[in-house]
Amino acid sequence: MIEEMAADLFRVEIPLPGSPLKYLNSYVIRGGGRNLIIDTGLNRPLCLQAMRDCLHFLGIDLKHTDFYITHLHADHLGLLDKLAVQGSSRVFFNHREADQFGGDFGVGEMLRHSVRAGFPEVEIAAIDFTPSTIYGSEVRPDFCLVQEDDRIRCGGYDFRCIETPGHTKGHICLYEEQKGILISGDHILNDISPIIQLWSDDENPLADYLASLQKVAALDVDLVLPGHRTTFTDCKRRIEELRQHHHNRIAEVLDIVHDDSLQSAYQVAAQMNWNLEFTSWEELPVAQRWFATGEANAHLKYVQEQGEVRRREINGKFFFYSAD
Numbered sequence: 001m002i003e004e005m006a007a008d009l010f011r012v013e014i015p016l017p018g019s020p021l022k023y024l025n026s027y028v029i030r031g032g033g034r035n036l037i038i039d040t041g042l043n044r045p046l047c048l049q050a051m052r053d054c055l056h057f058l059g060i061d062l063k064h065t066d067f068y069i070t071h072l073h074a075d076h077l078g079l080l081d082k083l084a085v086q087g088s089s090r091v092f093f094n095h096r097e098a099d100q101f102g103g104d105f106g107v108g109e110m111l112r113h114s115v116r117a118g119f120p121e122v123e124i125a126a127i128d129f130t131p132s133t134i135y136g137s138e139v140r141p142d143f144c145l146v147q148e149d150d151r152i153r154c155g156g157y158d159f160r161c162i163e164t165p166g167h168t169k170g171h172i173c174l175y176e177e178q179k180g181i182l183i184s185g186d187h188i189l190n191d192i193s194p195i196i197q198l199w200s201d202d203e204n205p206l207a208d209y210l211a212s213l214q215k216v217a218a219l220d221v222d223l224v225l226p227g228h229r230t231t232f233t234d235c236k237r238r239i240e241e242l243r244q245h246h247h248n249r250i251a252e253v254l255d256i257v258h259d260d261s262l263q264s265a266y267q268v269a270a271q272m273n274w275n276l277e278f279t280s281w282e283e284l285p286v287a288q289r290w291f292a293t294g295e296a297n298a299h300l301k302y303v304q305e306q307g308e309v310r311r312r313e314i315n316g317k318f319f320f321y322s323a324d
């Protein structure tokens with residue numbers, strides 16, 4: 001599936017079978033001299049085939065193609081491994097997450113934190129946390145590191161990097177001011193709300209995310225090109241909906257942690273409403289419970305920093321209770 005969104009800027013649908021995201025939107029710019037591919041899909045044969053078919057149809061030669069990756073998630077980054085041409089392709093990526101390639105990729109810290117969040121250890125063992133699953137690649141590509149206000153030019157497009165931490169700590173959107181186009185990655189999606197999760201002790205991703213939404217709300221945008229599902233035009237409306245969504249979740253968390261009984265993030269997540277077709281928390285697949293706990297954790301951290309709940313550590317685990 002190929003759709004021309006603006007002159008020589010194409011949306012290419014890369015299937016993500018089994019994922020509630022359904023597909024990744026890769027954006028391909030045919031630049032005359034060099035081309036640019038923004039986000040790639042998973043490192044799987046099905047994604048590679050879909051991408052190759054589209055590039056063939058568009059007449060894109062990978063030897064003359066650079067890449068821009070919005071953030072460190074396998075569905076955006078994984079296929080780079082098969083597409084980038086050694087010694088020829090430049091790969092633009094944010095400076096904050098490039099460091100996560102190497103060592104254990106931060107997996108150890110994430111696992112330790114999930115135990116502290118009350119996630120049952122036997123269940124954690126059932127989730128596949130190998131770096132190639134999480135990041136799509138164990139090899140660190142030779143990145144051209146970018147940060148706020150850096151420019152990425154291709155054909156008639158001149159994009160400015162807009163740092164938008166929250167969904168991940170290094171997420172960067174691309175903004176074409178003259179054309180009013182925002183390539184939003186997973187910062188702003190139209191049909192689903194981007195997951196905001198916390199798996200470390202020294203971050204506050206929901207505070208970052210809400211600040212990033214406010215930052216993007218100040219831009220003049222006529223067309224939003226997100227990383228998944230439908231493209232859309234009314235950026236400010238969607239930002240307001242996402243802001244409201246998180247404020248509703250904050251209220252829900254405060255309602256659950258309403259007295260001095262101690263509850264872990266896992267226990268709080270079990271009582272939240274996730275709009276899924278499963279009737280009980282126990283029925284949810286372990287991976288879904290993992291994401292839900294990460295999301296509950298991000299909201300708990302936010303209200304803790306606001307002084308509305310308190311946290312107590314007992315035997316290496318964190319429990320929350322009301323500050324009132």
Ligand SMILES: [Zn+2]
Nearest residue numbers: 071073167186
């Ligand atoms: Zn993502």
